[in-house]
Amino acid sequence: LREAVMGLGNSLILGGSKERVRLHIHTDEPQAVFDVVRTYGQLAGEKVDDMQRQTATAQTARRRVAVVTDSTADIPAALIEAYDIHLVPLKLHFGNKGYVDKVSITPDEFFQELATNPHHPHTSQPTPGDFWRTYQFLASHYDSIVSLHVPRVLSGTLQSAENAVMRLPDAHITVLDGYNATVGLGLITATAAKAAKEGKSHEEVVAVARAAINRTVFYAVVKDLSSVVRGGRVPPVYKTIADVLRVVLVLSMTTKGKVKLAGVFFGRRDTTRGLAKWVARHVDLEQTYDIFISHSQSQEEAQRLAGLLPELGLRISQVHITDTGAVIGAHAGLGSLILALQPAGLL
Structure with missing residues (x-):
């Protein structure tokens, strides 16, 4: 396994036993790593972090409010970059083959897979741990966080975010039900993120987000x-x-x-x-x-x-x-x- 993935990145760490292995790697091709690992056994607990985004955040002076959403929000890439929007991805699976939405599979790749794979895809929400990692990192670089998500009635994503907040009692985080999805949630999130980028306070960003939701x-x-x-x-x-x-x-x-x-x-x-x-x-x-x-x-x-x-x-x-x-x-x-x-x- 070590030899198989070594050419896909660097900073490789492999540990565990013959029955259960944990792998860490810095790579530009996360899905290629997943595909290789899957040939050696059952793959579980996939996690992907955008190191370039984290580095850019860490190198920027501390700011007031970070805005987070999930990958059900469809937002043009230029606005994600311009307004510093942070995304926690959902996952999807074709049979036993898993992907991380908007990270290890693009929309074009997804529809190609949809056309050829005999399995219909099913989706799963981020875990509280996924949100916890994002919130913990952002809390060290921002004064507060506003997190907007797909409706509770459609997904457990919002519940995962709320559970993560409970594990960070010292962080100032507001989690909101966006009551919308796809470009609706995307437009709401971009509006809140623009307000944050303009330097508005936490309470002002929350007020802008609520107005956009309505x-x-x-x-x-x-x-x-x-x-x-x-x-x-x-x-x-x-x-x-x-x-x-x-x-x-x-x-x-x-x-x-x-x-x-x-x-x-x-x-x-x-x-x-x-x-x-x-x-x-x-x-x-x-x-x-x-x-x-x-x-x-x-x-x-x-x-x-x-x-x-x-x-x-x-x-x-x-x-x-x-x-x-x-x-x-x-x-x-x-x-x-x-x-x-x-x-x-x-x-």
């Missing part, structure tokens, strides 16, 4: 509802409605973070235009918006959606397009489009 909505169209029904995120009757009536369903979220049916429209041949028209009919056209759009291997359609919205009367201050992450993609499937809107001025 004023951010997302709408999604999913080409094939099979995965999201299988995952229990929506009831089977939604798929029945779509199949029988041959309509496109627009999914959104309640104020408590549950997935809901927001509406329907006809036009399966052009769901991008259909979604744009539906949104234009259901938002205040007197309001100006900041918008995030995510897509599952549908970059051109996402760009087209961004262009159609102003043509249909939406006033847009800024729009950002990003890939839908693997964990969300496991439920939304190929070809989905997700749109989040927030009144301009918060971000």
